[in-house]
Amino acid sequence: MVVFEKPKALTDAQTHYCPGCTHGIIHRLVAECMDELSLEGKAVGVAPVGCSVMAYDYFGCDMIQAPHGRAPAVATGVKRAKPDAFVFTYQGDGDLAAIGTAETVHAATRGENITIIFVNNAIYGMTGGQMAPTSLPNQITQTTPYGRDVNTAGYPIRVCEMLSTLDGVAYAERVAVDCVKNVNKAKKAIKKAFQTQIDKKGLSIIEVVSSCPTNWGLSPNDALQWLRDNMLPYYPLGVYKDKTGEEVK
Amino acid sequence: MAERVLMKGNEALAEAAIQAGCRNFFGYPITPQTELAAYMAKRMPKIGGTYLQAESEVAAINMVLGAASTGVRVMTSSSSPGISLKTEGISYMAGSDLPALIINVQRGGPGLGGIQPSQADYWQATRAPGHGDLHVLVFAPSSVQEMVDLVSHAYDTADKYRMPAMILADGMLGQMMEPVVIGQEEEKELPEKEWAANGHEFKRDHNIINSLYLQAQDLERLVKERFERYEVIKQNEAMCENYMVDDAEYVIVSYGATSRICKAAVREAREQGIKAGLIRPITLWPFPTEDIIKSIPNAKKYLCVEMSMGQMIDDVKLALNGARECDFFGHTGGIIPTPEEVLSEIKKMAGGEK
Amino acid sequence: MKDLNAILAGFGGQGILFMGKVIAYSGLIDEKEVSWLPSYGPEMRGGTANCSVCISDDPICSPLVINPNVLIAMNLPSLDKFINDVQPGGIVIIDSTLVPKKVERDDVTVVYIPATEMAEKNSLKGLANIILIGKLMQMTNFCSMEVMEKTIQKVVPPRKQHLVEPNMKAIKLGAEF
CATH class of the missing domain: 3.40.50.970 (Thiamin diphosphate (ThDP)-binding fold, Pyr/PP domains)
Structure with a gap:
């Protein structure tokens, strides 16, 4: 009896992620949900710029690599051209909440029927650990070497809270992948977000609080503990918006 | 229809x-x-x-x-x-x-x-x-x-x-x-x-x-x-309109809205006995280099007319590759060259020939 | 007149651009070459409006008219702006209800027609511009009355065909002035 296998919606390509990085877990959850909802065949995924830029090689569905921050606009173009396609973006914090803020907010307020998987690890990973829009106050990064000073560098953005004010957002939930219990919850959330799109309810976003051991300078385990101690108090987990019970207009 | x-x-x-x-x-x-x-x-x-x-x-x-x-x-x-x-x-x-x-x-x-x-x-x-x-x-x-x-x-x-x-x-x-x-x-x-x-x-x-x-x-x-x-x-894929270019001694190169004005100037120049012609690139990339080259044998001089400080003239000069001189006439945004202005430029070119 | 190269000018809201469209459409129906080019941008917002209209047997080189052979002015700023650009021998038609001034040039034909007043007296409010077209027809013969009738039918939207009659009345008023 097979008790554990690779989801079908993941390719055989070996990922390039650092040891202890949680992208692998999140990729797997997305792929499992695609499998379980039979979405791969009609799915078009949009990869960001950032650590997960090469997600196009890892997901088995059709994929598009978008310019930095523009994934929600690219996804909008796909969905409008092919309304029957299942469309998701997979974006990091720099991509979604800094350079792509306008694209994110406007896709959300238009209620584009797409799903955004938002990986928040409070740092720019691919470029080597610079401050992200979600870096915590006093967090040390390459570009905040004395800690993020909110007086000069401003405050972190709480994306789920911000987007949940917009009428176009049908479902917004923040989850974490720091422990088995939370991983299971994260999968449930992603599946719910996908179902939201299938039901044509509007934009769904799952913010996944995750770790970056390499750029945080911590071991994988210590990184998860740092996540629990520092990120979760600032980014409380939970459902921020749920209009899935409402009738489709 | x-x-x-x-x-x-x-x-x-x-x-x-x-x-x-x-x-x-x-x-x-x-x-x-x-x-x-x-x-x-x-x-x-x-x-x-x-x-x-x-x-x-x-x-x-x-x-x-x-x-x-x-x-x-x-x-x-x-x-x-x-x-x-x-x-x-x-x-x-x-x-x-x-x-x-x-x-x-x-x-x-x-x-x-x-x-x-x-x-x-x-x-x-x-x-x-x-x-x-x-x-x-x-x-x-x-x-x-x-x-x-x-x-x-x-x-x-x-x-x-x-x-x-x-x-x-x-x-x-x-x-x-x-x-x-x-x-x-x-x-x-x-x-x-x-x-x-x-x-x-x-x-x-x-x-x-x-x-x-x-x-x-x-x-x-x-x-x-x-x-x-x-x-x-x-x-x-290069596209181009050649207007009275076959025997032209003075060749205008111009595209888009400006080329319409140049066409009027060329017509007027012909009426005054000046052998003028117009090369109008329809594709700008690819640039119709061959059309420029074909016009060289009869041509004495070229004039590029644009609503800019002179940009397409670079491609005209590349096509001419030094075989002939190319002058420029143009205005910047909003000032559309008049047929009279272009005609006067053509006359200047023609008058410069002995 | 072989070619018509007209500038029509006035305030926004007087139907200047529409007047141009009517003239251009008549040329289209006459199977001639025509062009219509409006002034655009912030100028349009409540300020002056003008457009260039050309009708010719030959392809039109410059749709932007710089030296018109016809100027129709529906306000003073427009007259002042364009009067010196009119070609010698050209025609200047002025709505004298709105423009109190007389033209000083003696090398152009000037017509003063109280179009706005005529429109109001004849229950044709808002059709001063069409009256001016009628006057232009009478002076230049740029199109026949039959063509103009077809033109008006064309430019008036299908659901507003009841406006054809007052428009034609305005044309005739102008032509008979």
């Missing part, structure tokens, strides 16, 4: 795109192209298409990228400052081999510039429509009818070579009304795009639309392949 109607250039571009099978338009308001977007907003919902007013030109071009990735015909339009914002997406589309149509109804620059007609984006369109080694097809109509005709040709050519195409118009062509015949609506058989990312349905491998190649050798191989395609385009 379809009826001859009066239409604004901007509206004619929109209707022509619809006739060519475009059902997806993403735009952002800017003068002097706004009528195009307004026309799309009116028509698209009636024919099951998409009109979407994006949050910015940057977003609009990336929506175009997304729609083009699925294999459909898609369009965006803007004017000079907005095109600058679109260059990011244009580069990605060129790097991802995506066909799409971009309209630039040029206005004066740099910066916010002005809103009057201009031709100062020639360099941008032909030299650097985005970062990296790339070209886009650039078409330069000079009448509302030609705008219409070039739209479907631009789509076909973009599809054929898998690359973005641009129609480089200007505020005068966009705003003016002229009689135009737009072909009857008929379902056009569009080419199959087996590369499109539109859901593989387990009938093929997954398609990836991408411009990232981290291995330098891979990137170079792909860019070189693309440039081989560009060479084929240069050989086969």
Whole structure:
């Protein structure tokens, strides 16, 4: 009896992620949900710029690599051209909440029927650990070497809270992948977000609080503990918006 | 036969795109192209298409990228400052081999510039429509009818070579009304795009639309392949109108709205006994270099006339390769050269000959 | 007059651009070459409006008219702006209800026609511009009355065909002035 296998919606390509990085877990959850909802065949995924830029090689569905921050606009173009396609973006914090803020907010307020998987690890990973829009106050990064000073560098953005004010957002939930219990919850959330799109309810976003051991300078385990101690108090987990019970207009 | 109607250039571009099978338009308001977007907003919902007013030109071009990735015909339009914002997406589309149509109804620059007609984006369109080694097809109509005709040709050519195409118009062509015949609506058989990312349905491998190649050798191989395609385009796709060029001693080179004025000047010069002619590039990239070269034997001198400080003249000089001199006459945005001015330049050239 | 190269100018809201469209459409129906080019941008917002209209047997080179052979002015700023650009021998038609001034040039034919007043007296409010077209027809013969009738039918939207009659009345008023 097979008790554990690779989801079908993941390719055989070996990922390039650092040891202890949680992208692998999140990729797997997305792929499992695609499998379980039979979405791969009609799915078009949009990869960001950032650590997960090469997600196009890892997901088995059709994929598009978008310019930095523009994934929600690219996804909008796909969905409008092919309304029957299942469309998701997979974006990091720099991509979604800094350079792509306008694209994110406007896709959300238009209620584009797409799903955004938002990986928040409070740092720019691919470029080597610079401050992200979600870096915590006093967090040390390459570009905040004395800690993020909110007086000069401003405050972190709480994306789920911000987007949940917009009428176009049908479902917004923040989850974490720091422990088995939370991983299971994260999968449930992603599946719910996908179902939201299938039901044509509007934009769904799952913010996944995750770790970056390499750029945080911590071991994988210590990184998860740092996540629990520092990120979760600032980014409380939970459902921020749920209009899935409402009738489709 | 379809009826001859009066239409604004901007509206004619929109209707022509619809006739060519475009059902997806993403735009952002800017003068002097706004009528195009307004026309799309009116028509698209009636024919099951998409009109979407994006949050910015940057977003609009990336929506175009997304729609083009699925294999459909898609369009965006803007004017000079907005095109600058679109260059990011244009580069990605060129790097991802995506066909799409971009309209630039040029206005004066740099910066916010002005809103009057201009031709100062020639360099941008032909030299650097985005970062990296790339070209886009650039078409330069000079009448509302030609705008219409070039739209479907631009789509076909973009599809054929898998690359973005641009129609480089200007505020005068966009705003003016002229009689135009737009072909009857008929379902056009569009080419199959087996590369499109539109859901593989387990009938093929997954398609990836991408411009990232981290291995330098891979990137170079792909860019070189693309440039081989560009060479084929240069050989086969250049378009040009030659007006009284056969025996011309004084050759004007001018495109778009300005070329109309030059045509009047050439006609007047001929009436006054000066052997003048006009070379009017219809494609700016590829530039009709061969037409320039063919005109050299009889020509004594060339004059490039543009609504800019002189941009296309670079391509004319490259084509002449030192064989003849080329002068320049032009105005910047909003000041449309008059036939009298151009005629006086021709006379100056002719008078300089003993 | 072989070619018509007209500048029509006035305030926004007087139907200047529409007046141009009517003239251009008549040329289209006459199977001639025509062009119509409006001034555009902030100028349009409540300020002056003007447009260039050309009708010719030959392809039109410059749709932007710089030296018109016809100027129709519906306000003083427009007259002042364009009067010196009119070709010698050209025609200047002025709505004298709105423009109190007389033209000083003696090398152009000037007609003062109280079009706005005529429109109001004849229950044709808002059709001063059409009255001026009628006057231009009578002076230049740029199109026949039959063509103009077809033109008016064309430019008036299908659901507003009841407006054809007052428009034609305005044309005739102008032509008979």
